[in-house]
Amino acid sequence: MRRRSFNRTLLPILAILLGGSVVVPETARAQESDEIIERIVVRNRKYSVWNTVEIAPTLGVSLVNRMTQQLNLQLGVGFNFSEEWGLDVRGGWTFGDLTSVGKTAQQHRQSQLAVELVDEFQDLWRLKWHAMLMPRWSPIYGKLNLLTEIPVHFQAYLTAGGGLAGLEAESVVYCQAGGADSCDGFVVEERQSFLVAAGLGFRFFVAQGLGLRIELMDVMYPDERRTGFDMRAARAEPAGTPPGEGTVTASGLTNVLFLNVGATVNF
Numbered sequence: 001m002r003r004r005s006f007n008r009t010l011l012p013i014l015a016i017l018l019g020g021s022v023v024v025p026e027t028a029r030a031q032e033s034d035e036i037i038e039r040i041v042v043r044n045r046k047y048s049v050w051n052t053v054e055i056a057p058t059l060g061v062s063l064v065n066r067m068t069q070q071l072n073l074q075l076g077v078g079f080n081f082s083e084e085w086g087l088d089v090r091g092g093w094t095f096g097d098l099t100s101v102g103k104t105a106q107q108h109r110q111s112q113l114a115v116e117l118v119d120e121f122q123d124l125w126r127l128k129w130h131a132m133l134m135p136r137w138s139p140i141y142g143k144l145n146l147l148t149e150i151p152v153h154f155q156a157y158l159t160a161g162g163g164l165a166g167l168e169a170e171s172v173v174y175c176q177a178g179g180a181d182s183c184d185g186f187v188v189e190e191r192q193s194f195l196v197a198a199g200l201g202f203r204f205f206v207a208q209g210l211g212l213r214i215e216l217m218d219v220m221y222p223d224e225r226r227t228g229f230d231m232r233a234a235r236a237e238p239a240g241t242p243p244g245e246g247t248v249t250a251s252g253l254t255n256v257l258f259l260n261v262g263a264t265v266n267f
Contacts, residue, residue, distance in 0.1 A: 045141055047153050047205040049080045049266050054088070056213055058262030062096075067105070067172070068126045070096040072258055078136065080266070086136040088159065094127035098170060105172045106186060109231075116232075120225040120246070123254045124169040127219070128190070132163035132197055153205045160198040165221055167191050174226060174245070178238040185239045195221040201260075209266045216259060223254040 060072035074092030081087070098106070105121065138157035145151055168190050175183040201215025229246025237244065 045083060045153075047208055047211075048083065049086070049138075049155070050083050052080050052209070052266040054078045054080060054086065054264060054266050056088070056262055056264045058213060058215075058260040060217065060258040060260035063257045063259055065099050067099060067102040067121060067123050068096055069099050070094050070126050070256060070258075072127065072260070074260065074262075076134075078134075083141070084138050086138070088134040088136055088161075089132070090134055090163075091129070091131040093129050096126035096128075096168070098172070102172055109173045116230055117228050118173055118231055119227040120174065120229075121172045122225055122251050123223055124172065124225070125167045125191075125221070125223055125254055126169065127195075127221075127256070128166040128168045130163060130165040130195060130219075132161055132195070134159045134161035134197065138203075155203045155205070157201050157203065158199070159201070159215075160196075162194060162196040165193055165195040167193055167221065171226075173231065174229065174234050174243055175231070176237045176239040176241065176243070177235045179236050183235070187234075187243050189243070193221050195219055199260075203264055211264045211266075213260070213262050213264045216257065219256045219258060220253045223251045224248055225251050 054077070056076040056078070058072075058074045058076070060074060062068075062070040062072070072092055072094045074090055076088045076090040078086050078088035102121075102124075109118070136157050136159040138155050140156040141153070142156075143151050143153050168188065171187040171189075174187040176185060176187060177183050197217055197219045199215050199217035201213060201217075203211045203213050205211040225248070226243070226246035227249050234243065234245045
């Protein structure tokens with residue numbers, strides 16, 4: 001009688017264990033299947049850019065502004081040789097001005113006419129236009145889940161290159177007044193120079209052939225300034241004439257960091 005009671009108690013336990021041995025492997029296989037599908041989707045790139053022409057208009061603002069601030073309108077036209085490698089030609093116009101610090105420096109300097117020889121400030125040159133050739137490497141393709149049912153595929157890239165730029169600078173010190181007591185205008189000069197740039201960015205795909213682009217772009221070009229000029233002699237010059245005082249000397253590199261935001265279209 002005891003043996004029969006023991007066997008009857010054991011039967012439900014064996015049934016539960018048997019059922020669990022069937023359900024658990026099926027659940028594990030289902031989860032593993034979902035993970036495999038997800039890896040395949042990411043690896044096989046739901047959105048492809050291979051062998052496509054790419055157009056990317058962007059709007060950029062300069063960060064870490066000291067003496068100047070800049071707003072950059074840029075258009076990039078490129079070709080994607082593969083999923084990872086591409087080549088962009090970029091060009092655009094830049095609008096800039098002195099910051100509040102630069103304008104304050106203008107006002108302060110004009111109250112110091114007793115100082116005979118002065119030097120211009122550094123990093124006053126700002127972009128006016130630019131054209132660059134930029135190879136691009138996109139080693140990372142992935143997916144973000146902003147919400148449970150809204151996956152966003154993205155591609156991270158690195159780019160670097162260089163080109164030619166038109167530069168403009170408004171002086172903070174050199175004022176021409178034609179001998180008058182008041183300043184008619186600070187000297188504005190223009191020149192052309194080479195520039196180099198490097199950046200890190202992301203493309204977020206909205207649909208096949210359409211996406212959003214966000215990037216940080218570091219642009220560098222040679223800086224120069226006028227040194228050792230007489231403020232009184234400069235003020236005696238008629239406004240708008242080529243400046244004749246001081247010596248133009250090289251003063252390193254001007255470094256401008258842009259945050260660029262725009263669209264990308266592939267076809």
